[in-house]
Amino acid sequence: xxxxxxxxxxxxxxxxxxxxxxxxxxxxxxxxxxxxxxxxxxxxxxxxxxxxxxxxxxxxxxxxxxxxxxxxxxxxxxxxxxxxxxxxxxxxxxxxxxxxxxxxxxxxxxxxxxxxxxxxxxxxxxxxxxxxxxxxxxxxxxxxxxxxxxxxxxxxxxxxxxxxxxxxxxxxxx
Numbered sequence: 139x140x141x142x143x144x145x146x147x148x149x150x151x152x153x154x155x156x157x158x159x160x161x162x163x164x165x166x167x168x169x170x171x172x173x174x175x176x177x178x179x180x181x182x183x184x185x186x187x188x189x190x191x192x193x194x195x196x197x198x199x200x201x202x203x204x205x206x207x208x209x210x211x212x213x214x215x216x217x218x219x220x221x222x223x224x225x226x227x228x229x230x231x232x233x234x235x236x237x238x239x240x241x242x243x244x245x246x247x248x249x250x251x252x253x254x255x256x257x258x259x260x261x262x263x264x265x266x267x268x269x270x271x272x273x274x275x276x277x278x279x280x281x282x283x284x285x286x287x288x289x290x291x292x293x294x295x296x297x298x299x300x301x302x303x304x305x306x307x308x309x310x311x312x
Contacts, residue, residue, distance in 0.1 A: 201278035201302055203271065205285060207264040210297040215260055223292050224254060224262055230288035231266055234281065238274075246273045248281055260296075278302035 165172045186192040207227060211220055235249040251267040266285070268278060282302035292298060 201271070203268045203278065205266040205268065205278055205282050205300065205302040207266075207285065207289075208297065208299045209262050209264070209292070209295060211260040212294045212296050213260060215294050217259070219294055220256075220260065220262070223295065224256075226292065227264060227289050228252065228254065230290075231264070231285055234284045234288050237284075238276070242275060245269075245275060248274055248276075 183192070187194050209223060209227060211223065231249065231252050235247055238248045239245070246269045248268055249266055250269055252264065254262050254264040256262045266281070268274065268281060271277070279302050282300045286300045289298070
């Protein structure tokens, strides 16, 4: 162990004396050129992000193993209308899974579980637990898109939001 530590220390000392210190001396002798080079690289980096050459996302939307839907009805909607809407969203989820199973008979399917709960008299949240990504051929975002398309526009719904990413803010729609 001591020999190993001695070899690492020796290698680091050699690197410092032969590479780092001469480079540092050169940078200090030409400090304004060093500062100008740093600022030029900083400006290029910022512009590469702004131009889209280098992509940056503060909270990337990574597909997860679940899809959620939030349904908010208009105020004053009857309980029967809420129940009909929830039944339609639930049936669409099962239909998407059945269509996938018909097209991919060797796969395990898309959905493991589907649950929903009501938050109030006018809103509900669905949570679809997907099979693991390795066991299906489409992403969670594609499942989200298929579910949204299968549900379609709902009457008396104020807000209808689907999201499959780990960033639960919902994806921007084109």
